[in-house]
Amino acid sequence: MIPLSWYLILAAGLFSIGLFGVLARRNAIAILLSVELMLNAVNINLVAFWRYGDVAQMAGQVFAIIVFAVAAAEVAVGLALVISVYRRRNTVVAEELDLLKW
Amino acid sequence: MATETLIWLIPLPPLLAFFLIVLFTNKNKALSHSVAIGAAFLSWLGSMIVFARALGVEHLGEHPFASSINWLPTGDTWLKIGILIDPLSAAVLFFVAWTVLMIFIYSVGYHNYGQPAGDHDHAGLPPHGATVEEHGHKHVVPSIEPMYSRFFAFIGLFAFGMYTLVVSDNLLTLFVGWEIMGLCSYLLIGFWYGKPSARNAAVKAFMTTRIGDVFMLLGIAFLYYATGTLSYREIFTEEVLHTLATVPSGVFGLSAAGLIALLLFIGTIGKSAQFPLHVWLPDAMEGPTPVSAMIHAATMVSAGVYMVIRIFPLISAGWAEGMPLNSAMTVIAFIGAFTALFGASIAVAQNDIKRVLAYSTISQLGYMIAALGIGAYVAAAFHLITHAFFKALLFLGSGSVIHGMEHGVLHTGNHKVDPQDMFNMGGLRKKMPITFWAFLIGGFSLSGFPLLTAGFWSKDAIFAEAFGNGHTAVFITLALAAFLTAIYTMRQITLTFLGEPRTKEAEHAQETKWTMTAPLVILAVFAAGYGWVGIPNDFPLLGGVVPNWIYEFVGSTLPEVPEEAAFNAIPLLISVAVSLGGLLISWLVYRNVKTPAEDKLQIPLLKNKYYFDEAYDFLFVKPLTWFSEVFVSRWMDKGFIDGILHIFGPATGRVGAAIRNYIDVPVINQFFGDGSANATYWIGKNLRPIQTGRIQQYLILSLVVIFVVGGLVYFLLLA
Numbered sequence: 001m002i003p004l005s006w007y008l009i010l011a012a013g014l015f016s017i018g019l020f021g022v023l024a025r026r027n028a029i030a031i032l033l034s035v036e037l038m039l040n041a042v043n044i045n046l047v048a049f050w051r052y053g054d055v056a057q058m059a060g061q062v063f064a065i066i067v068f069a070v071a072a073a074e075v076a077v078g079l080a081l082v083i084s085v086y087r088r089r090n091t092v093v094a095e096e097l098d099l100l101k102w
Numbered sequence: 103m104a105t106e107t108l109i110w111l112i113p114l115p116p117l118l119a120f121f122l123i124v125l126f127t128n129k130n131k132a133l134s135h136s137v138a139i140g141a142a143f144l145s146w147l148g149s150m151i152v153f154a155r156a157l158g159v160e161h162l163g164e165h166p167f168a169s170s171i172n173w174l175p176t177g178d179t180w181l182k183i184g185i186l187i188d189p190l191s192a193a194v195l196f197f198v199a200w201t202v203l204m205i206f207i208y209s210v211g212y213h214n215y216g217q218p219a220g221d222h223d224h225a226g227l228p229p230h231g232a233t234v235e236e237h238g239h240k241h242v243v244p245s246i247e248p249m250y251s252r253f254f255a256f257i258g259l260f261a262f263g264m265y266t267l268v269v270s271d272n273l274l275t276l277f278v279g280w281e282i283m284g285l286c287s288y289l290l291i292g293f294w295y296g297k298p299s300a301r302n303a304a305v306k307a308f309m310t311t312r313i314g315d316v317f318m319l320l321g322i323a324f325l326y327y328a329t330g331t332l333s334y335r336e337i338f339t340e341e342v343l344h345t346l347a348t349v350p351s352g353v354f355g356l357s358a359a360g361l362i363a364l365l366l367f368i369g370t371i372g373k374s375a376q377f378p379l380h381v382w383l384p385d386a387m388e389g390p391t392p393v394s395a396m397i398h399a400a401t402m403v404s405a406g407v408y409m410v411i412r413i414f415p416l417i418s419a420g421w422a423e424g425m426p427l428n429s430a431m432t433v434i435a436f437i438g439a440f441t442a443l444f445g446a447s448i449a450v451a452q453n454d455i456k457r458v459l460a461y462s463t464i465s466q467l468g469y470m471i472a473a474l475g476i477g478a479y480v481a482a483a484f485h486l487i488t489h490a491f492f493k494a495l496l497f498l499g500s501g502s503v504i505h506g507m508e509h510g511v512l513h514t515g516n517h518k519v520d521p522q523d524m525f526n527m528g529g530l531r532k533k534m535p536i537t538f539w540a541f542l543i544g545g546f547s548l549s550g551f552p553l554l555t556a557g558f559w560s561k562d563a564i565f566a567e568a569f570g571n572g573h574t575a576v577f578i579t580l581a582l583a584a585f586l587t588a589i590y591t592m593r594q595i596t597l598t599f600l601g602e603p604r605t606k607e608a609e610h611a612q613e614t615k616w617t618m619t620a621p622l623v624i625l626a627v628f629a630a631g632y633g634w635v636g637i638p639n640d641f642p643l644l645g646g647v648v649p650n651w652i653y654e655f656v657g658s659t660l661p662e663v664p665e666e667a668a669f670n671a672i673p674l675l676i677s678v679a680v681s682l683g684g685l686l687i688s689w690l691v692y693r694n695v696k697t698p699a700e701d702k703l704q705i706p707l708l709k710n711k712y713y714f715d716e717a718y719d720f721l722f723v724k725p726l727t728w729f730s731e732v733f734v735s736r737w738m739d740k741g742f743i744d745g746i747l748h749i750f751g752p753a754t755g756r757v758g759a760a761i762r763n764y765i766d767v768p769v770i771n772q773f774f775g776d777g778s779a780n781a782t783y784w785i786g787k788n789l790r791p792i793q794t795g796r797i798q799q800y801l802i803l804s805l806v807v808i809f810v811v812g813g814l815v816y817f818l819l820l821a
Contacts (some may be wrong), residue, residue, distance in 0.1 A: 023798055023805070031798075056176075098795040 007048035015041035028085070028092045032078045039071045105155050106169040109185045110149040112195075115141035115278075134251035135210050137256045140513035142206040145265055149199035156192040163189055163658035168271055168335065175396035182333060186271030187439050190483060190659040194408055195268050197487045200628065201400040201494045204621035208479020208498050209257065209392040211617030213507065215272040217585075220245030226296035228390075231512045242512040244505075247390075253293060257396065264401045270406070271332040273322050273366075276409065278319075280373065283402045284311050290397060291389040302564025303385035310382040321365025328358050338415040347420035359419035360430040366413055367434055374406030374467045377441040381714055383464055387456040391501030394456055399463050401492035407470045409484050410434070414479055415660065423477065423665060424571075438577040441468030444712075446586035449710035451594065453698060454522045455500045456592050460748075462548065465583055470535055472576055476498035479664055483656045484636050485560035492557055492629035498622055499541035502614045503527070503598060505535050508608035512615035519607045523696055524594060529603040533611045537601045540622035543594050546571055547629045549588035550681040552813035553644070556633030558681070561637060565677050570667035581676050588684025593703075596692040604696060640669040652779040696810070 014037055021034025043064045050060020086092050119141035127133040156162055170184025187195065218232040225248045227709060232245035247253065260283055267279030291306030327592070328349070329342055346359035353361055370376065375383035377606040386398050397403070410417065421428045427435060445465030452458045467487050473482040507521035519526050533537040547557035573763055603609040634653035639645050647775070650666070657663045695701050710716070792803075 019805075023802055058177075094798060095796055 004048060004052045007044055011044040011048070014038075014044065026084040026093045026095055028082050028094050028097070029079075031096075032075060032082070036075065037072060039067055043067050053065060104150060105167050105187075106185065108167070109152055109187055109269050110147055112145050112152065112269055114263035115144040116265065119258040120255050120262065123251055123258065131215065131246070134254050134303050135215065138254035139203075139523045140208070141258060142203050142261060145261065146199040146203040149195045149265075152187055153196045153199075155191050155243075156187055156189070161658065162192070162655075163660070163663075166335075170271060170333065177332070178742045181274070182272070182331075182775050183275050184271040184333070185399040186270045186334060187269065189655045189657075190411065191268050191485060193483065193656055194404075195265075197490045197628075198264055198268055198401055201490055201625070202264065202396065204625055205392050205396040205400070205494065205498070206254075206257065206261075206688065208395075208501070208618050208621040209253065211615040212390065212392050212501055213250050213253060214244045215246060215250070215617070217244050219244045220248070224296060228294050228295060228297075233821075234459060242515065245510065248295070252790040253290075253390065255597055256286055256289050256293070257392070260290070260397065260402075260497060262630075264405065264730045267405050271335065272331075273325065273413075274332045274349065276581055277318065277322060277717055278410075280329050280405060280409075281315065281371075283397070283405065284308065284315065284373075287311070287386070287397050287402055290393040293389055294446050295391065295734055296336060297388065299385075300388040302671050303388040307382040307386050310794075311372040314369045314379055317365050318369025318372075321362050321369070324358075324365065325362045328362070332624045334356075334412065335478060338661075341413060343419040346416070354626065355431075356429060357420065359416055360428060363417040363419075363430040363434060365412060366428070367410055369470070370406035370410050372406075372435065374403045374471070375464050375472060376468060378714075380445065380464050381711075381718060384457050384460040384711070387454070387460050391456065391497060391504065394460070395497030395501065397493045398460065399497050400490040403467055404486055404490050405464060407467055407474075407482070410471065410474055411479065411483055411486070412475060417474070418477060418769070421477070425475065427573075429479065431475050435474075435573070435576055437469045438471030438475050440472070440582075441465065443579050443586070444468070444474055446583040446590065448711050449590040450586055450703050451705060452590075453524055454520075455524050455527075455594065455598060456497070456522060458524075459493070459500060460495055462496075462587065462590065463585065465491065466548070469561070469580060469583070472580060473564040473567065476571060476573045476576055476663070477570055478564055478571075478667075480653050480657045480666075481563035482606060482795045483569050484563055484652050486561040487652075488629070489496075489558040489631050490561065490676060491632055492555075493630045495540060495544035495622060495625035497549060498618070498625065499537055499544055502534065502537040502618050502743055503541070503611075504616075505618065506530065506611035506612050507607055507611045508536070510605075510610035513610040514606050516542050516607065519605055521607070524597040527598045527601070527603075527607045528601045528605075529608060530611055531599040533603075533608075534613045534617045536613060537622060538627040540619075541599065542595060542631050543626045545591045546685075547633075549591040549685055550584060550677060551685070552678045552681065556628070558677070559633035560673060562677050563638070565673040566638070566667045569673040570670055577673065577715045581680055584677065585684045586680050587679040589688040592685045592688035593692045595687055597695070598721060600689075603691055609618050638669055642669075645669070717764075745774075745811055 002067045018037030018039075018041060021037065024032060025031050046064045046067070047059045050057070050064075053060070056102050082092055085097060091097070091098065111620075116138075119137045123134045124139050127137055152167070156167065159165065159167075166183060166186055166188035168186045170182045172180035173183045174181040214229060220232045223229045223232075227248075229245040229247050231242045232243055233240050234560075239815040263282030264281045265279075266282070267276050270276045270279065288304050291307050292300050295304075322332065326335070328346060329337055331337060335486060341361065346362070348356050349358040350356075351358045351361035356364070361510045367465050372379045383398055383403070387394055389397075417430050417434065418428070423432065427760055442465050446732060449458050449461035449465065452461060462634050466485070470482045470485050470489070473485060493664060507527065511517060511521050513517055543555070547555035550558040550561045552558050560808045564580065568580060589707065603611075633650050635650075637644050637648055637650060638653075652660045653666055654663075689701075698704055707713070794800075
């Protein structure tokens with residue numbers, strides 16, 4: 001059986017890619033995508049710990065499903081915001097969305 | 103390689119091709135199409151090997167190639183997925199592999215590979231032609247599709263979906279393939295997304311099939327709830343079927359089997375464009391022609407029929423040959439027969455060469471559904487296969503015609519001439535001989551030209567079963583539909599190919615390249631020859647010369663091989679009469695018709711497809727728009743919710759004013775406020791530079807803080 005640490009390394013890698021994307025991408029949609037990557041990294045961890053822990057306890061799977069649902073809702077709201085911002089300001093580049101700037 | 107391993111591998115090459123093209127090779131057109139066609143070829147090769155091995159197995163129906171793995175743990179059991187090649191899926195795999203490969207090759211020519219880039223072409227619009235200078239004078243030639251690689255990526259993904267659907271041994275992976283194809287259908291109909299009509303057609307197709315898919319998913323869920331498995335081999339056992347057939351479902355007095363079968367069948371209604379969810383298929387002709395051929399004639403819409411053939415044991419649970427039809431079968435037979443006639447009647451009044459074929463597809467799929475509804479299992483499968491060949495041939499032929507006409511349009515430069523309108527054609531037989539002969543074979547096969555064509559034998563099998571088992575109403579409906587089929591087919595051939603060119607553009611039409619004509623020729627061979635494997639054994643003269651292979655082979659999928667209907671001259675004679683009669687009448691009439699005004703069949707009711715689009719718009723789209731705009735937005739949101747806020751607003755406003763006047767202004771503002779404000783202002787002014795307003799910089803800052811604090815905590819407290 002594949003050792004648990006492989007999954008954790010995969011999840012950590014995925015999380016780091018997502019984190020890098022959030023920090024470094026300019027496109028707001030890409031940032032949203034990267035957030036999804038990070039959420040999925042968490043999912044991998046949850047499911048991996050469930051699988052290597054007590055399999056009869058379904059908490060890991062259930063948490064993963066809750067994360068899916070929250071992620072779907074988050075994407076729906078996020079994309080709606082991006083579309084709305086695009087209509088108003090004609091850009092989705094995060095740096096140009098600087099209304100909050102002093 | 104073990105056959106089971108090979109079957110697992112069949113769907114993979116097109117998927118790999120999809121990712122390769124999307125991720126790496128999309129800049130290089132030649133590499134992209136090589137990857138896609140190479141993948142299609144590998145899948146084709148695998149399918150042919152599997153098919154050949156399947157032919158070599160005795161009693162394949164009882165000992166199919168099957169293997170499965172545990173996929174999802176569900177509490178203490180596993181949800182299994184796997185592959186299954188029994189006689190039915192082997193036969194389907196055969197035609198899918200051939201048509202898919204042919205269409206991939208055809209697409210190279212169709213998208214003008216090797217031509218220069220267009221003068222004003224944009225991604226998302228069909229190519230408009232490029233000006234080239236030759237021997238000192240300029241002329242316009244077809245230009246290459248701007249999104250050439252993207253097309254091959256999509257059809258690769260599509261092929262993956264279809265192969266997955268065919269080789270899977272359970273309804274879950276079948277549904278996965280089904281939905282992948284639904285997505286690809288959406289993407290490919292909207293391939294030229296710059297055209298509003300294509301965008302709308304894509305959304306319409308997706309939404310309409312989604313209605314069917316939701317019900318299908320309900321059916322799958324119910325089936326899983328009732329039996330605890332989705333694998334065909336575990337469901338289609340006598341015990342399970344018997345239980346399902348006897349347990350009442352509590353809906354309309356149906357048994358559980360009947361309800362599940364009908365829910366799954368609604369999925370087919372959507373996917374195979376049966377009445378009343380047929381409206382998306384004609385609009386789907388907005389996509390490039392290879393897409394129309396592959397998705398909307400040969401594979402995806404066939405998948406719907408394949409699924410109902412697959413679940414036939416469930417549909418017919420509790421029914422045996424010779425008994426009256428059970429309720430699920432009655433519904434299926436009715437919808438199929440009605441759609442067959444309905445689609446054919448609209449097809450006679452259409453002028454767009456591809457739309458005629460679209461309605462023809464709806465009608466022919468109705469034949470298969472009707473055949474299945476009356477229990478003619480093998481006839482349905484037989485017609486499914488022959489139809490895939492001849493309809494793919496007809497669509498590719500029509501694409502070739504359109505291509506030839508576009509050449510004429512580019513030559514004259516008159517872009518107002520619609521290259522798809524049959525009344526702008528005429529006389530193309532001399533300009534495009536290969537296309538003409540291929541189209542003629544396909545058309546004759548579609549209309550069931552006696553003895554020589556595959557369509558005749560498969561249609562005859564359906565007629566014989568319908569007549570022989572006493573389903574007279576179904577038989578008469580289908581015979582009428584066959585008559586109309588012959589009429590619109592000959593109308594199409596006459597208007598397109600015969601007579602004299604009616605426009606300058608038709609005069610300058612040109613035969614297309616070998617990449618387009620070669621698939622036509624290969625498919626024409628199947629469209630004519632595939633019928634020879636299904637000649638009834640007791641047919642006069644020809645019967646028994648070639649054994650009725652399709653009957654023995656496909657029939658053995660069922661545990662009880664269905665009995666072949668005894669030979670009867672009446673359905674045969676009627677079939678020959680309607681086919682030849684329709685062809686002849688149509689030829690006699692349409693060789694003299696030159697303009698749409700002279701065409702007697704341009705009845706507004708038929709021309710406007712019985713006003714179904716308008717009716718659906720009125721019944722569903724308009725009320726929904728009203729509901730969201732007027733009810734939800736204006737009444738609920740602005741009226742009710744805002745109204746409540748307007749009550750609370752003033753009351754709290756007054757309380758607020760009191761607090762403000764007696765506490766806020768004197769105590770807080772003047773005492774604390776001004777003093778602290780100055781202090782805060784000073785701090786704020788000095789901290790301002792770190793508030794850049796850029797979220798990513800904040801994030802980096804917080805990340806640094808986390809690292810620093812985390813490091814401090816770790817080293818000072820934990821270490």
